[in-house]
Amino acid sequence: MKADVLLGLQWGDEGKGKIVDVIAPKYDIVARFQGGPNAGHTLEFNGLKHVLHLIPSGIFHENIVNIIGNGVVIDPMVFKKEILALEKLGAKPQKNLFISKRAHLILPTHRLLDAASEASKGKEKIGSTLKGIGPAYMDKTGRNGLRVGDIFSPDFKKRYDFLVEKHKQLLGLYDFKYDLKEHEPAWFDGIETVKQFKCIETENYLNHAFAEKKSVLAEGAQGSLLDIDFGSYPFVTSSNTVCAGACTGLGIPPNKIGNVIGIFKAYCTRVGSGPFPTELNDATGEALRKSGNEFGSTTGRPRRCGWLDLPALKYAVAISGVTELIMMKADVLSGHDTIKVCTHYNYNGQKIDFLPYDITSFPLTPVYKDCKGWKSDLQNLAQSIPSELEEYIQFIQKEIKVPITMISVGPDRKQIINRSGILV
Numbered sequence: 001m002k003a004d005v006l007l008g009l010q011w012g013d014e015g016k017g018k019i020v021d022v023i024a025p026k027y028d029i030v031a032r033f034q035g036g037p038n039a040g041h042t043l044e045f046n047g048l049k050h051v052l053h054l055i056p057s058g059i060f061h062e063n064i065v066n067i068i069g070n071g072v073v074i075d076p077m078v079f080k081k082e083i084l085a086l087e088k089l090g091a092k093p094q095k096n097l098f099i100s101k102r103a104h105l106i107l108p109t110h111r112l113l114d115a116a117s118e119a120s121k122g123k124e125k126i127g128s129t130l131k132g133i134g135p136a137y138m139d140k141t142g143r144n145g146l147r148v149g150d151i152f153s154p155d156f157k158k159r160y161d162f163l164v165e166k167h168k169q170l171l172g173l174y175d176f177k178y179d180l181k182e183h184e185p186a187w188f189d190g191i192e193t194v195k196q197f198k199c200i201e202t203e204n205y206l207n208h209a210f211a212e213k214k215s216v217l218a219e220g221a222q223g224s225l226l227d228i229d230f231g232s233y234p235f236v237t238s239s240n241t242v243c244a245g246a247c248t249g250l251g252i253p254p255n256k257i258g259n260v261i262g263i264f265k266a267y268c269t270r271v272g273s274g275p276f277p278t279e280l281n282d283a284t285g286e287a288l289r290k291s292g293n294e295f296g297s298t299t300g301r302p303r304r305c306g307w308l309d310l311p312a313l314k315y316a317v318a319i320s321g322v323t324e325l326i327m328m329k330a331d332v333l334s335g336h337d338t339i340k341v342c343t344h345y346n347y348n349g350q351k352i353d354f355l356p357y358d359i360t361s362f363p364l365t366p367v368y369k370d371c372k373g374w375k376s377d378l379q380n381l382a383q384s385i386p387s388e389l390e391e392y393i394q395f396i397q398k399e400i401k402v403p404i405t406m407i408s409v410g411p412d413r414k415q416i417i418n419r420s421g422i423l424v
């Protein structure tokens with residue numbers, strides 16, 4: 001069997017958590033491959049709303065093994081909080097959650113370094129989630145990091161202290177006050193919680209699973225336009241959010257990748273700083289934020305909203321080899337007379353249909369096609385959809401040349417419409 005990969009194609013928060021939860025029953029294993037507590041994946045079912053950060057979104061399905069892969073960065077404090085919240089809801093994560101020994105740890109000083117770095121940048125800040133993601137991945141690639149497997153070693157505390165000393169020197173370069181003692185007890189408590197879980201070589205587990213014909217869903221975090229290599233650098237996260245990240249973040253060979261499922265909103269949002277060509281700084285943007293309840297699942301920050309950006313979507317589809325699309329939040333577009341879709345950009349005096357390397361130094365303005373809007377409340381719709389929405393879907397499908405197989409029309413597990421996915 002092969003692993004299907006599920007990815008966000010925009011700037012994150014496309015609705016990945018909901019779809020993983022919906023399609024998880026088709027799989028034996030759900031595995032997160034990158035990111036960390038910067039992610040906020042929302043699941044809604046049976047009147048319950050739950051946000052996951054580090055833990056894969058298949059966790060509510062008892063018979064499915066959930067894996068936190070080597071590409072993820074883990075903050076033990078956040079991990080413990082999430083486990084306690086899940087146990088309160090009756091889940092038994094100790095039974096079906098495995099953690100890679102190779103996953104790197106986010107230390108309290110990584111969080112402090114993230115905050116100090118952001119504060120020093122003033123207006124130029126990335127708008128990070130302040131979860132310590134950038135500094136933790138810097139230590140990973142700088143070959144200084146601590147990994148989950150290290151927590152079982154007798155000299156773990158010594159190695160922790162050594163790294164913290166380095167971080168203190170770095171923190172001394174900033175005008176930034178902190179009290180590490182405030183953060184350490186909860187972090188070491190979290191380490192004890194992590195120790196209660198099966199910490200294993202998950203790459204071996206997964207490759208044996210393929211041999212045993214088990215099916216795997218690799219769950220991405222963030223979105224393709226936040227990828228460290230292909231996103232709007234430097235306004236990105238610090239991991240590879242594209243499909244290739246599933247190979248390096250889980251130890252899955254490229255020839256074991258099956259379907260690549262791309263998740264996108266029927267419009268666009270972005271939280272944090274950085275370019276956003278189709279952003280609407282007007283009443284329409286405000287209306288989208290309100291009807292889409294566009295506030296960050298991790299930080300609560302208002303999300304910036306705008307129309308769908310096809311050149312950016314095509315780029316994300318190309319880089320990950322997306323084979324199937326799922327359109328989210330179609331219900332949020334109800335009530336507009338006209339819905340705009342960006343088909344091209346005017347860039348530095350030229351009309352182009354791709355996302356250029358530098359979208360900040362030269363003027364870039366979107367060129368829109370007008371689509372007819374619809375008024376019906378899609379959240380209460382059964383299986384038929386308004387003809388205007390059907391036209392919108394067909395137009396996107398034709399442009400992207402990848403079938404849209406599902407339309408999501410509300411936050412609940414059940415608010416989803418399956419399509420044949422036939423290109424017309």
Ligand code: GDP
Pocket residue numbers: 008012013014015016017018039040041042043044291292296297328329330331332408409410411412
């Ligand atoms: P993720 O990070 O990609 O998992 O997405 P988030 O959970 O951060 O953000 C998606 C938000 O939209 C959550 O609040 C979901 O409950 C909600 N949501 C998901 N699908 C739909 C949908 O089709 N319609 C509406 N109105 N809300 C949705």
Ligand code: IMO
Pocket residue numbers: 008011012013014035038039040041126127128129130131132133134220221222223226235236237238271272273297
């Ligand atoms: P999910 O998985 C949306 C954004 C931050 C910031 C930039 C860098 O829920 O889609 P970081 O903390 O990673 O150093 O922040 O990336 N960002 C996200 N935006 N959804 C996410 O995750 C995000 N994770 C990080 O807002 O702009």
Ligand code: MG
Pocket residue numbers: 012013014039040041042297298
């Ligand atoms: Mg999110």
